[in-house]
Amino acid sequence: MCKYKITELKPQPEPASHSFSSQERTCKFDSGSEVVLVYCKVIRMAGTGVYADIIEGDVFKYYSDGEWKKSSSGKSVSIVNPTTRKTQFKVQACTQEEVNKAMETAKKVQKQWAKTPLWKRAELLHKAAAILKEHKAAIADCLVKEIAKPAKDSVTEVVRSGDLVSYCAEEGVRLLGEGKFLVSDSFPGNERTKYCLTSKIPLGVILAIPPFNYPVNLAVSKIGPALIAGNSLVLKPPTQGAVACLHMVHCFHMAGFPKGLISCITGKGSEIGDFLTMHPGVNCISFTGGDTGIAISKKAGMVPLQMELGGKDACIVLEDADLDLVASNVIKGGFSYSGQRCTAIKVILVMQSVADTLVEKVNAKVAKLTVGPPEDNSDITPVVSESSANFIEGLVKDAKEKGATFCQEYKREGNLIWPLLLDNVKPDMRIAWEEPFGPVLPVIRINSAEEGIHHCNASNFGLQGCVFTRDINKAMLISDAMESGTIQINSAPARGPDHFPFQGLKDSGIGSQGITNSINMMTKIKTTVINLPSPSYTMG
Numbered sequence: 001m002c003k004y005k006i007t008e009l010k011p012q013p014e015p016a017s018h019s020f021s022s023q024e025r026t027c028k029f030d031s032g033s034e035v036v037l038v039y040c041k042v043i044r045m046a047g048t049g050v051y052a053d054i055i056e057g058d059v060f061k062y063y064s065d066g067e068w069k070k071s072s073s074g075k076s077v078s079i080v081n082p083t084t085r086k087t088q089f090k091v092q093a094c095t096q097e098e099v100n101k102a103m104e105t106a107k108k109v110q111k112q113w114a115k116t117p118l119w120k121r122a123e124l125l126h127k128a129a130a131i132l133k134e135h136k137a138a139i140a141d142c143l144v145k146e147i148a149k150p151a152k153d154s155v156t157e158v159v160r161s162g163d164l165v166s167y168c169a170e171e172g173v174r175l176l177g178e179g180k181f182l183v184s185d186s187f188p189g190n191e192r193t194k195y196c197l198t199s200k201i202p203l204g205v206i207l208a209i210p211p212f213n214y215p216v217n218l219a220v221s222k223i224g225p226a227l228i229a230g231n232s233l234v235l236k237p238p239t240q241g242a243v244a245c246l247h248m249v250h251c252f253h254m255a256g257f258p259k260g261l262i263s264c265i266t267g268k269g270s271e272i273g274d275f276l277t278m279h280p281g282v283n284c285i286s287f288t289g290g291d292t293g294i295a296i297s298k299k300a301g302m303v304p305l306q307m308e309l310g311g312k313d314a315c316i317v318l319e320d321a322d323l324d325l326v327a328s329n330v331i332k333g334g335f336s337y338s339g340q341r342c343t344a345i346k347v348i349l350v351m352q353s354v355a356d357t358l359v360e361k362v363n364a365k366v367a368k369l370t371v372g373p374p375e376d377n378s379d380i381t382p383v384v385s386e387s388s389a390n391f392i393e394g395l396v397k398d399a400k401e402k403g404a405t406f407c408q409e410y411k412r413e414g415n416l417i418w419p420l421l422l423d424n425v426k427p428d429m430r431i432a433w434e435e436p437f438g439p440v441l442p443v444i445r446i447n448s449a450e451e452g453i454h455h456c457n458a459s460n461f462g463l464q465g466c467v468f469t470r471d472i473n474k475a476m477l478i479s480d481a482m483e484s485g486t487i488q489i490n491s492a493p494a495r496g497p498d499h500f501p502f503q504g505l506k507d508s509g510i511g512s513q514g515i516t517n518s519i520n521m522m523t524k525i526k527t528t529v530i531n532l533p534s535p536s537y538t539m540g
């Protein structure tokens with residue numbers, strides 16, 4: 001048998017501006033010969049093409065006053081690629097003066113923006129959404145390199161973000177185009193002498209702080225509602241994910257929003273975070289992340305807060321559940337993006353009588369998960385940082401010392417941790433309560449649904465949860481009993497679709513997200529009362 005490999009099809013790389021992803025296909029002929037074809041796809045890289053303005057030298061600029069700028073600090077922050085563990089990108093370490101300037105401009109520009117007709121605001125958002133989708137490749141490439149998100153999922157995140165922005169525009173024109181009309185004589189002691197008109201007005205300057213795991217999607221989930229409602233916005237992107245955010249912001253720049261309406265201030269949260277969140281120019285904070293949000297809430301003062309924080313989403317499995325359905329949802333819910341999702345399943349609470357079968361089914365699927373770099377679309381990719389990997393390892397070691405059953409061997413190379421199911425986890429183990437944010441999933445065996453509910457409700461978190469059963473009556477009772485913002489029946493927890501209300505109870509958050517809720521949250525009610533000299537129904 002003769003075998004040819006046609007490598008000439010590989011174009012010569014242009015190092016600075018493009019990267020290539022290649023795929024091999026084997027064609028077999030009747031004669032028994034084989035030809036291996038190499039398909040190549042050119043990927044536009046960070047800071048090139050339409051994005052060329054946002055970088056100078058090897059440091060990405062920050063965005064303020066409608067311009068891309070270098071910080072006067074002369075300092076930069078390095079972004080380490082979780083896969084190579086080498087510096088991939090650098091961003092400006094912005095100063096307090098630069099924050100002041102961005103806030104000042106945001107305040108001024110917002111006044112004009114609030115007077116811009118709603119349909120025009122919507123038109124610009126639709127334009128930004130289209131540009132975002134058109135230029136998705138470079139943004140997705142940043143996500144691969146900054147946060148090791150599998151390549152396909154990175155593209156999905158950008159496209160989903162474009163759709164979210166468009167939906168905000170559409171929802172906004174309807175929601176904000178309506179108000180209320182009240183008459184005074186419905187309240188005891190009043191005649192119909194007052195007509196009350198209500199409308200929604202913007203809050204002013206929104207400070208938006210998203211986390212590393214969905215830096216683009218969780219940034220636009222704040223930007224879209226803020227802008228359609230007539231606010232201006234200052235974005236502080238997560239360090240890992242900052243370059244993806246800068247590219248995304250450039251799409252809004254290209255759409256032609258007024259100068260200074262959006263700015264993007266880069267720097268470490270630990271260095272400029274307090275200055276931003278306690279800044280007197282801020283009228284609302286929309287934050288998504290971990291416990292940092294709790295600290296921000298305590299310091300923020302008299303501004304509305306939207307806090308979407310951590311979770312320990314429980315998955316309760318009853319005896320009558322479809323165990324194949326549960327197993328596939330456990331894989332999707334527990335291991336997608338290597339468990340680094342706020343709504344990942346973070347503890348399985350399964351009835352003892354079906355636990356062996358479920359664990360066996362899940363193990364069979366875990367064995368099929370691919371582990372490797374995000375560029376290869378591996379199911380499990382390196383976690384975001386060495387400190388995250390060390391934290392996860394600490395939870396695993398603690399479970400080992402306290403006698404958990406390891407369904408797979410614990411394996412780690414750098415930031416890459418192989419998927420691991422821990423069976424027979426007991427409440428004295430840290431993994432029973434803490435959020436690993438990695439591909440490690442504990443199983444707690446229970447003897448009643450009440451025991452599962454009790455464990456779920458004993459957690460400080462209350463983001464989402466799920467219950468698997470064929471009995472809808474039981475599912476409803478359990479859903480009502482679980483103290484979590486959302487309960488999914490017969491499916492893994494999930495944040496989307498993005499227009500669904502999404503909220504955490506207890507330490508998982510304040511307020512509710514989802515497009516409609518975010519628009520409402522970023523506005524306040526204004527009323528105008530028309531006072532009549534005599535009751536309106538006395539004439540005629």
Ligand code: NAP
Nearest residue numbers: 211212237238239268269270273289290292308309310342
């Ligand atoms: P994180 O460490 O809390 O960081 C979130 C954001 O806060 C980042 O932009 C970070 O910037 C910034 N920050 C850090 N210190 C700050 C300070 N003192 N003041 C203001 N901002 C500050 O969270 P993460 O590790 O990025 O994300 C993982 C966590 O987010 C998990 O707990 C996950 O459950 C949660 N999460 C929740 C949701 C939800 O909707 N409920 C969604 C996704 C993720 P730097 O990167 O520069 O430090």
